Structure formats: structure tokens, C-alpha cells
Amino acid sequence: MPGKSKGKKAAKASRAELRGAIDQIEGDIVVVVFDDEQRLDWPRRFVPEDAKSGDAVIVRLSPADDARWSGESKAGKIALGNQSLQWPSEIAAGPIALSIEVDAEDTAARKERVRGLVDDIFKK
Numbered sequence: 558m559p560g561k562s563k564g565k566k567a568a569k570a571s572r573a574e575l576r577g578a579i580d581q582i583e584g585d586i587v588v589v590v591f592d593d594e595q596r597l598d599w600p601r602r603f604v605p606e607d608a609k610s611g612d613a614v615i616v617r618l619s620p621a622d623d624a625r626w627s628g629e630s631k632a633g634k635i636a637l638g639n640q641s642l643q644w645p646s647e648i649a650a651g652p653i654a655l656s657i658e659v660d661a662e663d664t665a666a667r668k669e670r671v672r673g674l675v676d677d678i679f680k681k
Contacts, residue, residue, distance in 0.1 A: 573646060575616045576660070578667065582610055589614060589657070597642055600626060605659055613663035617656050618648065625654035 577591035587599040587608065603626040608614070621627040628637035630653045635642045637655070 573617065575642075575645065576663070577614055577616070578664075579604075579608055579610050579612045579614060582608075589616070591616075593643075593645070595642060597637070597640055599657065603655075604657055608657075608659050611664070611668070613660045613667055615658050615660050615663075617658075618644075619654040619656040621652040621654040625656050627652060627654040629653065 575591050575593070575595075577589050577595075580588040580590045580596075582588070582601070585601045587601050587604045589597045589599050591597070603624075619625050626637060628635050629651065630636075630644070630648045631650050633644055633648065635644055635648070635653060635655070642655075
């Protein structure tokens with residue numbers, strides 16, 4: 558059935574990434590809060606220049622290199638300096654990097670949901 562395979566494919570893709578939002582930018586640190594309630598203080602140099610507080614982001618695994626924030630993976634967790642991140646799917650142990658990108662479409666959708674919630678509060 559085409560519908561079922563599409564659903565499985567979408568579910569598989571979602572496990573290969575983490576989604577969240579930029580909570581704040583503090584100097585050289587970008588605080589990212591993920592939808593699963595994890596938090597990571599991300600070095601600003603590895604975040605797109607135009608990223609700002611409130612932007613929705615997608616984090617994906619990448620090969621380790623100097624252009625991305627690199628760490629070590631072990632037992633489903635990624636160690637990044639003195640922080641760690643639980644990855645939502647299986648990952649091989651060893652050097653790994655994370656890439657982050659702003660998701661403009663999701664940013665707009667999240668802002669619209671918040672506007673709706675605020676409107677509901679003040680209509681009562």
C-alpha cells in the first residue's frame with residue numbers, strides 16, 4: 558500500500574534528526590531546546606549566521622569534520638564536550654558531528670500556533 562510505505566518512510570526520517578527551537582543566543586552560545594525537552598548549548602560558529610531566537614531548527618548527524626560540531630557517540634548518546642545528547646535512533650560508536658539548519662516553514666507554523674494560543678487566552 559502506498560500510504561503505509563510513505564508513513565514508514567516519514568517515520569524513519571524523523572528518527573534520523575532532532576527538531577527544536579533556538580531559545581536564546583548568549584554571545585558565542587546558541588541555546589537550543591529540542592521537542593523532546595533536551596537542551597544543548599551550541600557554539601555560535603556552527604550555527605547559520607541568520608539564525609535568531611525563536612527559529613525552529615533541524616539537527617542531523619554528519620561526518621565529523623572541522624566545519625561542524627564534532628563529538629563521540631556511544632550507546633545512543635553523543636558526547637559534545639561536557640554535554641551529551643540522547644539520539645532518537647541507533648548510531649554507530651565513534652567520531653560524529655552534528656549539523657544544524659533553520660527550518661523556516663516550521664518556524665512560521667510554530668509562530669502561528671503561538672498566535673492562536675494567545676488569541677484564545679485573550680478572547681476569554
